[in-house]
Amino acid sequence: xxxxxxxxxxxxxxxxxxxxxxxxxxxxxxxxxxxxxxxxxxxxxxxxxxxxxxxxxxxxxxxxxxxxxxxxxxxxxxxxxxxxxxxxxxxxxxxxxxxxxxxxxxxxxxxxxxxxxxxxxxxxxxxxxxxxxxxxxxxxxxxxxxxxxxxxxxxxxxxxxxxxxxxxxxxxxxxxxxxxxxxxxxxxxxxxxxxxxxxxxxxxxxxxxxxxxxxxxxxxxxxxxxxxxxxxx
Numbered sequence: 001x002x003x004x005x006x007x008x009x010x011x012x013x014x015x016x017x018x019x020x021x022x023x024x025x026x027x028x029x030x031x032x033x034x035x036x037x038x039x040x041x042x043x044x045x046x047x048x049x050x051x052x053x054x055x056x057x058x059x060x061x062x063x064x065x066x067x068x069x070x071x072x073x074x075x076x077x078x079x080x081x082x083x084x085x086x087x088x089x090x091x092x093x094x095x096x097x098x099x100x101x102x103x104x105x106x107x108x109x110x111x112x113x114x115x116x117x118x119x120x121x122x123x124x125x126x127x128x129x130x131x132x133x134x135x136x137x138x139x140x141x142x143x144x145x146x147x148x149x150x151x152x153x154x155x156x157x158x159x160x161x162x163x164x165x166x167x168x169x170x171x172x173x174x175x176x177x178x179x180x181x182x183x184x185x186x187x188x189x190x191x192x193x194x195x196x197x198x199x200x201x202x203x204x205x206x207x208x209x210x211x212x213x214x215x216x217x218x219x220x221x222x223x224x225x226x227x228x229x230x231x232x233x
Contacts, residue, residue, distance in 0.1 A: 032155060036091075036160065039160055040087060043163070044084050044088060047080060047084055047168075048084055051079075051081065051083075051084070052080075054076040055076045055077050055080070058072040059073045079172065079176050082175055083172050086175075087163040088163075090166055090167035093162070094158060094162035098154065098162075101154075102151050102154045106154070110150075115140065119143065
């Protein structure tokens with residue numbers, strides 16, 4: 001069996017699994033919803049991987065001073081986490097209103113009056129061309145399909161834009177900046193406490209080793225010091 005046959009066999013096996021069957025059924029019912037969800041999921045996954053890489057890089061970046069590494073890594077983690085949460089929240093929120101917004105914006109183009117006028121024009125043009133009406137008996141279904149496709153396209157673009165542009169590029173910077181300031185203040189307090197502890201340790205009385213204790217008990221061991229003690233200056 002060749003390599004292509006093995007790949008085809010593997011794909012055939014995967015297509016029979018429950019997750020892919022459920023995905024296929026969902027696609028048949030609502031392809032726009034599945035496509036939009038997969039798009040946002042891929043963006044969120046990419047941002048999650050990028051966030052992990054930035055945090056790891058900041059923690060191990062030798063060019064950043066040691067006392068600032070944790071703070072820079074915390075900022076990267078905060079920014080990445082907020083981007084992911086904002087995109088997911090804005091996507092599901094826009095899902096609830098994008099259909100209504102489409103009706104408000106394009107409602108006059110797809111109401112009953114617009115449908116009847118469009119069908120009447122098509123029938124008139126067909127009559128002038130000498131064509132029968134048999135081909136145009138399903139014009140209402142075609143019109144409804146055009147409306148649905150237009151609505152699906154609008155929802156897809158609107159929801160993706162809300163998640164990636166509004167959530168990621170507008171809301172997150174507004175939230176991340178003051179939040180980063182709080183993180184900086186919190187980390188500054190921890191650094192101050194660490195500095196105070198280090199000062200207390202440095203200013204404490206030094207503990208002498210066993211050799212130093214023995215030297216003090218037995219007097220000076222330097223030959224010059226012994227000479228001064230015995231013979232003066």
